[in-house]
Amino acid sequence: METTLLYGKNGLSLNLPDSAFIVEPNNLPGLENxxxxxxxxxxxxxxxxxxxxxxxxxxxxxxxxxxxxxxxxxxxxxxxxxxxxxxxxxxxxxxxxxxxxxxxxxxxxxxxxxxxxxxxxxxxxxxxxxxxxxxxxxxxxxxxxxxxxxxxxxxxxxxxxxxxxxxxxxxxxxxxxxxxxxxxxxxxxxxxxxxxxxxxxxxxxxxxxxxxxxxxxxxxxxxxxxxxxxxxxxxxxxxxxxxxxxxxxxxxxxxxxxxxxxHAMIQCEKRFDIVITSNSGYPLDQNLYQAVKGMSAAHKIVKEGGAIIVASECSDGLPDHGNYSKIFGLAKTPETLLEMINDPEFKMFDQWQVQKQAVAQVWADVYVFSELTDEQVQGAMLQPSHDIEKTLGTLYEKYGSEMSIAVLPLGPLTIPYVEEKIPGEVSGLAKNL
Missing domain, CATH: 3.40.50.11440 (LarA, N-terminal domain)
Structure with missing residues (x-):
């Protein structure tokens, strides 16, 4: 099955198993005038x-x-x-x-x-x-x-x-x-x-x-x-x-x-072993800081212990403002990052983005396909993916032939949910507005 993720300015085409479940709303047409x-x-x-x-x-x-x-x-x-x-x-x-x-x-x-x-x-x-x-x-x-x-x-x-x-x-x-x-x-x-x-x-x-x-x-x-x-x-x-x-x-x-x-809140019947997501393409996927939004969207429907693969070009780097990349150097794991950030005495610029990222990482492994170097990705406690299809092949070895896959081609422009409560989330979101 061919699908295209919003990625940078030109998109990213993927060839995925036919069993992959595409999660996106009907694409509304632009206004005529x-x-x-x-x-x-x-x-x-x-x-x-x-x-x-x-x-x-x-x-x-x-x-x-x-x-x-x-x-x-x-x-x-x-x-x-x-x-x-x-x-x-x-x-x-x-x-x-x-x-x-x-x-x-x-x-x-x-x-x-x-x-x-x-x-x-x-x-x-x-x-x-x-x-x-x-x-x-x-x-x-x-x-x-x-x-x-x-x-x-x-x-x-x-x-x-x-x-x-x-x-x-x-x-x-x-x-x-x-x-x-x-x-x-x-x-x-x-x-x-x-x-x-x-x-x-x-x-x-x-x-x-x-x-x-x-x-x-x-x-x-x-x-x-x-x-x-x-x-x-x-x-x-x-x-x-x-x-x-x-x-x-x-x-x-x-x-x-x-x-x-x-149009954007889409209910899913179950969670998935793997969720592939974009970060909505340019301009939102200019840096890794913003890519946390794609990770967070995927977190909503990935199984605990599953894997998230986020495709975010990151043409602008990590980015170059604030302390986003520095905070990762203050702890050894996502778990200890959350403990540090949740301490009322800890206050550091950009901690909120690291907090949201760490919540997703505690729940599932997170891989990043981007223009960043492996050192930059790993410095944020994430795993680099140089080829999403090859990363999926590696994950088959862990999850087996029945591995379930969901894809968010529009990233956080689509918000999937399941009718259950998980740590750090609210259940029944479709009823909450």
Whole structure:
């Protein structure tokens, strides 16, 4: 059986046994005219007046975008927002790149993300989570930290958050309020948002919006300085826009999450010995840090003691920001990593991603097919795969001729689940939204 995984920009073809079970939703077609659909959403939004009527010509306008690790079609959304607000002088706009804890984007990258006209005519800044001079303290979160958000955002007269909605491995779904928190937050706030207790809570998982503390915190902080308008989209495997959700932050985001849940949450009758997954291809599979999402999706349907094979190009390395790769050097095994991270005294930038990865590794062996060196992969306590089909052949020796295989060609764009409870997960996710 031939199948193609989303991998890098070109995909990865595999020849697998006919018994392999492909787990993916029906691929929704892209909108026939996405520009028309976006304009219609801006003029007839969910829960607000038309965007144009909400903004005065004298207003300063902040537009929040997701960074280069996300496939949000900023090059379509942002120009249409500016066009819709043509009565506002270009000098009144600022675009804030929601890097969270990720690296800054370069001018060349902004041109790829937004188009040359936007880069040449609109002020664009990267959020600086470590620089308190660029942040504003909005008070105290009930989760136990001071709340810092980007100063240009807080001081703008009108605030717009853009994004793309997909299942998320601890926030339930991405998009909406996550564009603000953690997208343009300060490091103190982000560290609490990503601490071991929050990430390890069984309610902090794929597709769950009920009593999810991570989603609860991001919504709490948004209420402290709420975006006046949201523009989010959903995408198919070709990264084409399938639907548009615009208007009041929570109402529009909830409708978008329900739409994604209907198409992306796929029930499986059983667990599998082997789960092969992508990391949704470029841009999400640019580094090993992001590849944890593909591992986490596969974890949901792999047997305990089974194996996960994740195909993630990692053209940008490990990555080069934060402490992701350094944390692995502080322990000998995934089990001891979890013990270390769960110690309330331990606090280290990027620990949340290592925590999620270690949970999957304790449950199953994890192999990585990528452009990384063996040394880089093994340094993250993972096993390199140079050829997925040959890796499967080796695993036959361990699991036998009846070895069961599932494949997630779209990676974490598809969230499979089984109706059972396992450590660190919530059962019955399809019922939880």
């Amino acid at each position: 996405d520009e028309t659909a976006i304009k219609a959403a801006l003029s007839s939004p969910i829960g607000t007046p038309p965007l144009k009527e909400m903004v005065k010509p004298t207003d300063t306008v902040a537009i929040i975008i997701s960074d280069i690790t996300r496939p949000t079609p900023n090059h379509k959304l942002v120009p249409l927002l500016i066009q819709e607000l043509s009565h506002v002088p270009l000098g009144n706009f600022v675009i804030i790149n929601g890097t969270g804890t990720h690296r800054d984007q370069t001018r060349e990258e902004f041109v790829r993300m937004l188009g040359e006209w936007v880069v040449d005519n609109i002020r664009i800044i990267n959020n600086q989570c470590h620089d308190k001079e660029t942040l504003v303290n909005l008070g105290r979160s009930k989760f136990g930290c001071d709340v810092y958000l980007n100063k240009d955002y807080v001081e703008a007269d009108f605030r717009i958050v853009t994004g793309f909605i997909e299942p998320h491995f601890f926030a339930g779904f991405s998009g909406g309020p996550k564009g603000i928190m953690p997208g343009i937050a300060g490091i103190e706030t982000i560290m609490t948002f990503h601490n071991a207790r929050m990430i390890g809570d069984p309610r902090s998982t794929w597709g769950n919006m009920e009593d999810n503390p991570v989603q609860e915190m991001t919504r709490e902080i948004n209420r402290m300085c709420k975006p006046n308008f949201m523009l989010n989209v959903t995408l198919n495997r070709e990264k084409e826009i399938t639907s548009v959700f615009a208007g009041e932050l929570y109402e529009a985001h909830d409708k978008g999450c329900a739409f994604v849940k209907e």
